[in-house]
Amino acid sequence: MIIPSLGIVLARPLCEWTPQHWLLKLGWQQTRLQKGVYMDGHECDDHHMVHFEGSELLHVDPQLAPGKWKVIAIFHDEWHIIHVSGFINVEYGWLVHCDEPGNIVADAQEIIYPGANGDAWWNTEQLLKQVKHAIQIFKAAHPHCIALFIFDQSSAHASLPPDALKAFEMNKSNGGKQQKQHDTVIPDTNPTVEHHGKPQKMCLPNGQPKVKCSPICPWENEDCCMACLLSKQDDFTDQPSRLKALIKDAGHECIFLPKFHCELNPIEMASIFYNTFEEAKQCAVQQLDACPTEVIHRFINCSWQFMSAYRMGLTGKAAEWAVKKQKGNCQVSHSAMMSIEAVLHVAS
Template identity: 35%
Template sequence: MKQVNAVILPALGLDATDHNISEGTAQWWLGKLGYELKEAKKGIYIDGHEREDVVTYHKEFLAMFGENERLQRTYTDDSLEPVEPQLGPGEQLHILVMHDESIVHANELRRQVYVCDGKMPLRKKGQGRAIHISDFIVKENAGLPMDHQLKCTDTCEIIYPGKNNDGFWTNEKLVKQVKKAIVIFEYMYPNSVAEFVFDQSSAHGAFAKDALNAKEMNVRPGGKQWLMHNTFIPMDNPNPDLHGKPQAMVFPPDLPPHHPDFEFHGQVKGMQHILKECGLISVLEAANGGKVVRECSTCKLSREVQEQLHWEALATAEGADEPGKSNLDMLQESLRTDCCMQKMLANQQDFKDEKPLILILIEEAGHRCWFLPKFHCELNPIEMYWGWMKVHECFCTASDGTFLTTKCLVPQILDDCPVKTIHAFFRKTWHYMDAYRKGLNACQAEFAVKKYKSHGHCGPMLIMSIGVLLN
């Protein structure tokens, strides 16, 4: 009831803390305001699709990703016969390798069951133990003769999370899986380039242990800090004499005893020392009245809050409604790069150029790595693969809600997915991409995907249909 009042009262211009209404009145007003009582169902997640930073990256992703589509093999709609691309001199076949993770619970039961004489079956209250799956899918057939095929071409990793079990999925485990996937791919698809596609998550975007990361640095030398690799002072440094000079992140182990930093020989330099060597500590002091802190109050906020403040500040600068006085100082602070040591260092070009560990690993192997736009799970066909698994007849009927049964069923069902079904998943993804390239938003793209079934693109009458839909 509190949630209902929180929706209705503000819509009526009333303060939720000073007023209260009856349940019947609340239900009547919910209908008036356009709300319907329905069963919660999964569908395309569109919250955040139209956020400015998401839209910008979304357009860049589709443009760059589309440049390589001509190097990929296509398939006919009915017979799934492969159509080879026209490769130029020095070009190689590109093959998509989609990655994602999912969790299956031992007691994931159907919402609808057959009931005899009105007697409802007893069902367990909880979902049961979790089974975490990390997997890759491709739609290409390797085409290797039987005597050359590997005995195991499955890169799927299944763990059983929990404090006393396998722990939780980490970047280290993902790195091992990616290395395994690269070896298998290069054997199955020789002279081809893999285009690995991941979603954006903290595990996928994690840096290597020696990466330049200001958040892992102390103010002073020594202590528990990451042992970061050496770098070069960026060319945009305020002091031209320092451009391109080597920057060591660790004190030399052979410092003479009379050296002022001898007590820290062989230890990691802190932020303060690095900023001094880069000639930035004086800039930081001048910008903050001589006071320098490791991390200011604005930088201590969560990343989500900082992003919201950043885009509010940009909207304000472009003439949108001005923020409240209480938030004005915080908005201005969020746009600064000289508010504290951590932000000053993090905005140096060499720190900004650091890449996630899995991207470095894949590119060093000669392949490509992509990260999907935020909130765009419909662009990953493996999401449909998870959905197919969870509604599989075997999973719904043979599972008795116990962990041991589900543990045996999950890998069997994953291997049971037909090739034609996987092609359908990829085809639906190409529909979404084609709809977005035509300028449709998420809701319009969902309509277009349901209406047009041809391979890889939406029909020529799409724009006319969307116009009818809008009118």
């Protein structure tokens, strides 16, 4: 039974009314359990990562197979008003490089003061420059390790290179002011089998951009024109962003969190409090630096727990309940998941 499996001894058994009302309080309805947020974690093997277990945050090193490198997750986030773009290292707190006495000699954090009379507004170019610097800091601080950079969803993070394949930005005629797009290889999912794996030039021999296939439609829909069909080809849909390409080319990994799920990014839990712009400029760094590494580890464990709960299919109040019950671990236990599923099975 569920209650004994959780180590709870009751003076008298529960009636059917109690678990039904408990499920309603958690936000569940009498329906089939559906999958919630999905985050592709195939590049995020937690067996290669350090964990912090229990209420005392016991440091647990990964058991690496021969030839495998340790993976260190690096979460990124940005604060506005004054613009702070920072990274936290799941093992050591803020991403920095220290000398032997422990003095910080390089910091990945960037702070600007954008506005009419201030710095230029933060954009993709500034982010890429910062990430290059962050990669250098990581390499110096953690040789023989792989960084897993974790970002929120934003237009800057998804920005494609200037020569990206964009079917709906090709002109109706060759040449012109349209952007030149890079050559590609026809994917194996193309309907014409004999073309699989063949190179596809996106410019004419004279260097002019090629024309878009016709007929032409002025908007994107399912299958009205060749441009729409072309845009659905794997080489058009599976293009890495400039940010991801930069990180992958440096030998590291990069993933993006689902939209509207700040609980998956522990750096979101670090707050800055201020009343005026001038006060913000003075206290931002001080407040961020004052956040203890132990607190950062607890924030990170909380995010790992939510990720684990979502992978198991929990959503809403049920995911929050599971995370609260697993404060000492970095993952939601299967026993907790089985308990919830068992109650749902009885209720349905």
